Amino acid sequence: MVHLPEPTESKEMDTIEQWIRNSEMPRASMSDQIMDKIGEISMRKKQKPSVIRKTAIAVSAAAVLGVGVIGMGYVSPAMAATLQQIPVIGSLFSGVSEERLQIAMDQGIATNPNLSVTHDGVTLKVSELLYDGTRLALQIEREGIDMPSVIMPYQGNDEKKGYIKHPTLLADGKEIKFTEGAFGEVPYKDHTILVDLSKGLSLPDQFELTIQTEVSQVKEPFIFKIPVKINNQALALKPNATKASDSFSYTVKQLELTPVSTRLVLDSEGTVPAAPEQSGQYSPSMMYYDIVDDQGNVLNQNQVDFFHRLPDTAYHIDQLYSGFRATPKSITFKPYTFTVKTSDWSIVGESNGKLGDKTYIKELELTIPVQP
Amino acid sequence: MQPTIPGEVEERGKAIEAVIDRVKNGDKQAYASIIRQFERQMYTYCYYILKNHEETEDAVQDIFIRAYENLHRYSRQVSFSAWLYKMAYNHMMNMKKKQGRWLKLVNEVKAQQPKVEISPKESVIEEMLTYLTPEERHILLLKAVEQYSFDEIGDIMGIKPATIRKKYERLRRKLLEHKIHKGGNTHGTFA
Numbered sequence: 001m002v003h004l005p006e007p008t009e010s011k012e013m014d015t016i017e018q019w020i021r022n023s024e025m026p027r028a029s030m031s032d033q034i035m036d037k038i039g040e041i042s043m044r045k046k047q048k049p050s051v052i053r054k055t056a057i058a059v060s061a062a063a064v065l066g067v068g069v070i071g072m073g074y075v076s077p078a079m080a081a082t083l084q085q086i087p088v089i090g091s092l093f094s095g096v097s098e099e100r101l102q103i104a105m106d107q108g109i110a111t112n113p114n115l116s117v118t119h120d121g122v123t124l125k126v127s128e129l130l131y132d133g134t135r136l137a138l139q140i141e142r143e144g145i146d147m148p149s150v151i152m153p154y155q156g157n158d159e160k161k162g163y164i165k166h167p168t169l170l171a172d173g174k175e176i177k178f179t180e181g182a183f184g185e186v187p188y189k190d191h192t193i194l195v196d197l198s199k200g201l202s203l204p205d206q207f208e209l210t211i212q213t214e215v216s217q218v219k220e221p222f223i224f225k226i227p228v229k230i231n232n233q234a235l236a237l238k239p240n241a242t243k244a245s246d247s248f249s250y251t252v253k254q255l256e257l258t259p260v261s262t263r264l265v266l267d268s269e270g271t272v273p274a275a276p277e278q279s280g281q282y283s284p285s286m287m288y289y290d291i292v293d294d295q296g297n298v299l300n301q302n303q304v305d306f307f308h309r310l311p312d313t314a315y316h317i318d319q320l321y322s323g324f325r326a327t328p329k330s331i332t333f334k335p336y337t338f339t340v341k342t343s344d345w346s347i348v349g350e351s352n353g354k355l356g357d358k359t360y361i362k363e364l365e366l367t368i369p370v371q372p
Numbered sequence: 373m374q375p376t377i378p379g380e381v382e383e384r385g386k387a388i389e390a391v392i393d394r395v396k397n398g399d400k401q402a403y404a405s406i407i408r409q410f411e412r413q414m415y416t417y418c419y420y421i422l423k424n425h426e427e428t429e430d431a432v433q434d435i436f437i438r439a440y441e442n443l444h445r446y447s448r449q450v451s452f453s454a455w456l457y458k459m460a461y462n463h464m465m466n467m468k469k470k471q472g473r474w475l476k477l478v479n480e481v482k483a484q485q486p487k488v489e490i491s492p493k494e495s496v497i498e499e500m501l502t503y504l505t506p507e508e509r510h511i512l513l514l515k516a517v518e519q520y521s522f523d524e525i526g527d528i529m530g531i532k533p534a535t536i537r538k539k540y541e542r543l544r545r546k547l548l549e550h551k552i553h554k555g556g557n558t559h560g561t562f563a
Contacts, residue, residue: 013544017516020497023416026425030415031407034436038403149398160398343425 027344039184092128092137092194096260097325104132104259108230118144119220122162126211126224127192132258133205133232135320136176137196139186140164140213150185150193152216161217164193170210171203198302198320205232234258235327237370243333245363247271250287252333252368262299262321264291272311272337275359282348284337284359286311291321293328304355310342328370335364388452396443407436410453413517414460420501420513421464431467435460450527453518458528461510503550508543511536 093101093110104110109132116125123143130137142150145162152163166183169176179200186192195211211224235257242251250268268287278284291299299321336358339348349357388409394402411432418435419428439446439459446455501509507529514525522540526533 012548016497016500016547017512017519020416020420020513020516021413021519023412023419023497025412025415027429029408030411030429030432030436031404034407034433035401035404037433037437038400038440147398149400152398344429 027346028350091189092130092139093260096323100259100323100325104130106231107233107259108228109258109260113224113226115224115226116143117222117224119215119222120218122215122218124164124213124215124222124224126226129209129226129228130260131203131209131228131230132260133203133230133234134201134256134258134263135196135198135261136169136178136201136203137194137198138211139189140167140193140195140211142191142193142215145191148190150191151183159217161215163216165214165216167195167211167213169195169197170212171207173208173210176201176203199318205230235370237368239368241366241368243364243366244270245361246273248273248287248361248364250289250335250364252366255331255368257324257327260323261302262291262323264289264317264319264321266317268315268317269313271313273361275337275339278337278339278359281342283310283340283342285340285347286315287335287337287361288358289317289319290334290336290358290360292332292334293324293326294330294332295325295328297325299324309345311337330367330369332365332367334360336360385451385453389448392443392446392452395440403440406452410456411436414456417457417460417513417517418464420497421506421509422467423498427467431460431463435463438463451524454520454524454528457514457518457520461514461528500547500550503546504543508539508546511540512543515540 093104096104096110101110109130111129113126113129116123118124121144125141125143126138127141128137128139142162142164147160147162150162150164152160152165176197177200178197181195181197181199183195184193186194206227206229209224209226209228211222211226213222215222237255237257239252239255242249244250248268248270250266252264252266254263254265256263266289272284272287274284288301288304290301293299302320302322338356339359340346341348347356388406391402391405395406414435415428415432418431419425422428422431435456439456442459446452450458501512504512510529511525514520514528520528522533522536525531526536529536531539
């Protein structure tokens with residue numbers, strides 16, 4: 001029970017003011033989402049418009065609330081903690097089993113070009129390169145500059161030497177087109193940036209990759225030419241398998257397996273089913289899909305997008321996951337939702353390193369056989 | 373009033389200035405700690421003005437982004453906190469201008485929606501604020517949320533401190549009068 005005391009007027013005003021001052025914020029900290037927005041804006045202003053959307057690099061997932069898709073550039077402390085548990089942190093290849101990495105290297109998918117260019121005391125080195133036919137990612141390391149930032153902060157000073165500018169990538173002399181990608185600093189790896197083109201690529205198995213970039217206060221551009229040649233043995237499945245329950249159905253259109261990544265393309269239709277606890281002030285999120293191999297190993301989704309609204313009734317999903325440990329005999333899709341509090345769009349069960357509580361919809365599970 | 377240890381405010385101010393310097397020198401991520409330091413109070417301030425969680429969230433986000441974008445303009449002549457709130461005040465004033473019938477609209481929407489999970493204290497605060505003009509609300513909230521002096525509030529709102537003081541006295545009388553009229557209700561107890 002709370003009583004409003006009233007000994008003196010000023011005491012009473014103090015109480016009112018204290019009540020106001022002690023008001024709770026009805027949601028989790030907004031710092032991650034604001035930092036992401038700041039990152040996005042700086043990308044938009046510094047780079048050509050809408051070239052790259054910031055995406056989560058990440059091993060498990062980047063969870064950021066907000067309108068639209070947000071992600072990386074900035075990695076939340078929670079996510080960083082998750083990242084830290086994975087060996088070879090900061091590597092493009094972290095999370096890939098030794099065996100698969102060996103295969104990837106044999107096929108030319110994973111390489112360490114270690115190519116460096118030096119101008120005016122600054123050295124840039126292309127340290128890691130990954131291209132598996134569906135995703136092109138690379139890391140560039142900087143040497144000779146002491147400051148911690150590698151990418152210019154939004155209000156950063158152009159006159160400061162050493163910021164790496166957004167690189168342009170060319171294949172056989174033509175600018176590489178893509179629809180979704182990331183450009184950012186690599187968490188837990190100093191002086192390193194990542195360029196990660198993950199969607200909409202249309203590249204051959206063999207080409208000459210040119211990377212052009214600039215460094216602030218260094219006149220000459222940094223140009224790298226790297227021959228890329230992969231022995232593309234990606235397994236492309238087109239199961240066209242549909243699963244439906246009540247008002248919701250989805251069709252797995254395509255699944256592309258490489259040693260380092262798995263791409264899932266699917267369409268869904270209908271209203272996302274709501275569990276009993278997902279009613280009233282709570283709602284189910286859009287549908288997400290776990291991919292599980294025949295041994296029960298769950299793949300990591302590279303990026304999980306959260307939207308600040310109730311789920312739509314139709315989705316076209318094109319998502320990258322980690323690679324399978326070995327080509328499985330069968331693959332199971334486990335659809336799930338998060339529970340969202342609609343007043344502030346917070347995710348129930350969100351905590352350090354965990355995106356939220358998943359509600360699996362058993363009736364919508366689907367297993368498809370794999371025949372290599 | 374929350375007890376204040378002598379020198380504590382000053383220490384906090386120094387710590388914030390140090391972080392601001394880091395951000396200005398390129399450590400972008402350090403700004404996250406500034407957000408965490410101020411967001412709860414900022415949310416409170418915006419919420420009791422805007423009375424809508426969604427708009428509040430947008431406003432808080434916009435204010436911190438704008439502050440970040442303008443950080444190079446900030447100098448230590450004023451405290452960072454007052455500078456930030458000045459930005460917040462202007463932002464909300466601009467929002468109001470743009471949206472015109474904004475206040476009325478928000479109130480209407482609110483009337484249609486059942487209140488969700490608002491603590492008794494919050495609903496009392498919200499009710500009290502309905503007796504105040506928007507200007508009076510800003511004064512009360514700035515004084516409450518960050519315990520600003522009349523000088524600081526005057527600076528944030530661009531009004532003479534003496535006028536702020538007078539206005540504060542008036543709003544205080546208003547609130548206490550309403551309490552008397554309401555009798556048992558606001559004086560009553562809340563579960």
